[in-house]
Amino acid sequence: MKIAYVLNTYPMPSHSFIRRELRALERAGVSVLRLAMRRSPSPLVDPQDREEAAATDYVLDRGAGRLLIGLAMLALRRPGAVGRAFRLSMKAGRAAPSGRLRHLIYLAEAAEVARRCAAEGVDHIHAHFGTNSTTVAMLVQALGGPGYSFTVHGPEEFDAPAALSLGDKLDRSAFAVGISQFGRSQLFRWADFDTWRRICVVHCGIEPGAFARPQPLAPGPRRLVSIGRFAEQKGQMLLVRAMARLHPRYPDLHLVLVGDGEMRPALEAAISAHGLEKAITLTGWLDEAGVRDQLAAAHAMVLPSFAEGLPMVIMEAMAAARPVIATYIAGIPELVRPGETGWLVPAGDVQALADAVAELLETPQDRLETMGQAGRQRVLARHDVDVGAARLIAQFADAVVAEG
Structure with missing residues (x-):
């Protein structure tokens, strides 16, 4: 099973829990493709973060021109899928203070992520935070790419759920993760009742x-x-x-x-x-x-x-x-x-x-x-990270089977 982790800025000094989760998945035999939109703007102090940066593909490194060309080429091949994804991105853009232009950029990023996932044989996408990384994952699915799931940490997602189109992201996902029962309850507020069964708790973990x-x-x-x-x-x-x-x-x-x-x-x-x-x-x-x-x-x-x-x-x-x-x-x-x-x-x-x-x-x-x-x-x-990884792997496996 191959999982693509779609992230915004990675690694970051305050996001060591993502690094631990990725490495726990790999210890358990899962192949992980790291796809981040951008590099950390701050120097990376921890050697492990520097190792993660070296193992991560950065979407925006391709440059705006190549991303837009990639989106245009995909539109020629799959106009229906790109049209649906475009409408979804504009819907999200109307709700967000960042606006429609920013969401057009997310669509171009999604086209690149979809290309990389197809080339690498990715079975499923997982994102961290219900912000723009999950927007990209949702648009990849709309473009015909793999299904997605995401982990919500808070508090940002709970502060602006409507502006983040959190309800759409939950309802379209294979599953969603809260890192606590409180977090899970907040996701219930924005998801359809039928989606509740696909919202679970997986604690962030430490390495004992x-x-x-x-x-x-x-x-x-x-x-x-x-x-x-x-x-x-x-x-x-x-x-x-x-x-x-x-x-x-x-x-x-x-x-x-x-x-x-x-x-x-x-x-x-x-x-x-x-x-x-x-x-x-x-x-x-x-x-x-x-x-x-x-x-x-x-x-x-x-x-x-x-x-x-x-x-x-x-x-x-x-x-x-x-x-x-x-x-x-x-x-x-x-x-x-x-x-x-x-x-x-x-x-x-x-x-x-x-x-x-x-x-x-x-x-x-x-x-x-x-x-x-x-x-x-x-x-x-x-909060053992390997126990949490095992729970995620079970969720990934069920999602891959369901997505067929």
Whole structure:
């Protein structure tokens, strides 16, 4: 069985879960063709990401002219299919703020993807995120190419389902995947009732071997780590404000922010304004080994997000036997158990966040270790990447049979 993964920008530092999924599929014997629209605009820190980039075909590398010529040639050979796909792209373009011209570009990309799939003998297409990558996959099917499925992560898809034509994408797909029960429920909102049976949950996964020997909690002052792209939805600014409230009482507390992004200057300014330069460290993006090192050095992981799907960094922190402080949103409560594996707080409440951190700081170390071990057992039981890959393979096989 050969599966084409259709992606927008790949690989990206924040999309390591896709890389792990692809490699788990290949370990299980599935042949995977990586087709991304564009390369990462940021330097790739992790050697594994650089390996993935070398193994990926980039559609836009062919240039706009060759893509449009390819679409025109396909229209000469299969005018009916191209006409149907064109109408579908214009329907999606009417609903989207990006407009019809952008969707004409997606149609040209789809013609190239369809050509590559035919040349490579692809049986089925899978996309990640219900955004433009799935638009391309849907148009490939309309052009007469393989059927498609896709994984929805959120929150972007849940913020603008109509603009993304999410209902059409769900109803036309062989199946769709939510990464949590919450995510699956949100897809139910936009799919026909008959489509519900084709919407399943496949958890994103970790590689247990990468966390085979978690480090014990270090003695001494407490250290927190927060990992994620520096963007408003991740809530790092709220965490800086919480640290400002905590610092007078807990001057030895240290926070490490791992990641980067458009909000970095604002975070740096806030850290300086509160006089927290010695209490908060920004590392930039780290490779997977660097992330594991930061988790090993921390006593807990904090993620004060306002909008999420089900964050990989929570899974990684729990696999490293670290308690988690997170917000009570999306799929997070399906994994983090208050009082058992960590703390959950209302999103956007800086005082509740500060109170949770203070409670963690007052918790004896042996209790934190017990919570960390409980979280480790929970995540290993629910989020093994090879188990998730096996579920996907079963779905792919059923789709290929149904598509005949």
